Amino acid sequence: MPAKNNVEVLCVNNLLAHAMVRLDEDSVHYLFKQGIEQGIDSLTLLEEARAGVQKVSELYNCGKYFLGDLIVAAELFQDIACMALETTMAPTTSGLPPIIFGTVEEDIHDIGKNITIGILKSKGFEVDDLGVDVPPLAFVDAVRQTGSSVICLSGLITTAYDSMKKTVSLLDREGLRPGVAVVIGGLVSEEVRRYTGADYWVKDCTTGCQLCDAILHSGPVKKAVHL
Numbered sequence: 061m062p063a064k065n066n067v068e069v070l071c072v073n074n075l076l077a078h079a080m081v082r083l084d085e086d087s088v089h090y091l092f093k094q095g096i097e098q099g100i101d102s103l104t105l106l107e108e109a110r111a112g113v114q115k116v117s118e119l120y121n122c123g124k125y126f127l128g129d130l131i132v133a134a135e136l137f138q139d140i141a142c143m144a145l146e147t148t149m150a151p152t153t154s155g156l157p158p159i160i161f162g163t164v165e166e167d168i169h170d171i172g173k174n175i176t177i178g179i180l181k182s183k184g185f186e187v188d189d190l191g192v193d194v195p196p197l198a199f200v201d202a203v204r205q206t207g208s209s210v211i212c213l214s215g216l217i218t219t220a221y222d223s224m225k226k227t228v229s230l231l232d233r234e235g236l237r238p239g240v241a242v243v244i245g246g247l248v249s250e251e252v253r254r255y256t257g258a259d260y261w262v263k264d265c266t267t268g269c270q271l272c273d274a275i276l277h278s279g280p281v282k283k284a285v286h287l
């Protein structure tokens with residue numbers, strides 16, 4: 061087994077991220093609860109834990125951690141994401157058409173998607189969760205059926221970029237593109253946004269939720285931006 065207590069992990073300098081890197085379940089749970097008790101915002105704590113997952117990924121990439129370690133980190137993160145969502149306010153419904161959300165075709169990463177959906181729901185938005193590995197046609201069908209004006213595409217692997225592009229193209233071919241704002245998130249950038257033809261890209265769920273809120277309540281904000 062790789063050593064998880066060595067000095068390399070000390071470059072992550074906050075306790076929660078550090079516990080995540082050590083895959084220390086008890087400490088992760090304890091530190092998260094302690095943070096909440098101290099009044100730290102649950103999303104701030106989640107972002108700290110995400111830094112830990114990122115470090116686990118780097119250690120996996122250089123052969124110091126195994127795939128099993130990556131899976132444990134992902135599960136640990138899911139645990140505290142559930143705890144975080146329990147601490148947010150009770151949902152009320154907005155009465156607006158749902159936000160269509162899915163991880164695009166060929167990609168099965170869903171932790172970030174699930175967190176973002178949980179936050180959107182806790183803020184009262186209706187969300188139609190299409191799941192993972194979602195083909196372009198399923199997004200198009202969902203827009204037709206619900207009249208939604210916001211589609212959120214999540215993708216963390218490079219092949220996801222082509223799936224995002226195909227989804228945007230199909231919306232265009234079906235004549236639905238003008239009425240729909242496409243938001244991409246995950247491992248994305250302005251370059252990826254341009255490649256896919258999406259309207260917005262975001263790096264984190266908090267910005268993503270603010271953006272959806274702004275689009276749904278005030279119509280599309282300035283297009284083609286990263287907020």
Ligand code: B12
Binds near residue numbers: 117127172173266
């Ligand atoms: C956990 C993980 C896994 C888990 C996934 C478990 C699950 N249920 O999702 C497992 C172990 C199964 C897995 C599998 C694979 N993985 Co993986 N995985 C990761 C890892 C370590 C963390 C991802 C994660 O969950 N982060 C925590 C969440 C909270 O962060 P997040 O997803 O970024 O989401 C945040 C925001 O981006 C935002 N968000 C996310 N989506 C969206 C969408 C919208 C619209 C909005 C508004 C916001 C939003 O919300 C979140 C909170 O802010 C990443 C490394 C990394 N740096 O990301 C690699 C990584 C993504 N995986 C990678 C790879 C290669 C794979 C595999 C192909 C490995 C393999 N050889 O089989 C398979 C994927 C198979 C497939 N077809 O999809 C690569 C991708 C490289 C690339 N450029 O293509 C990465 C980058 C690791 C690496 N090598 O560097 N993986």
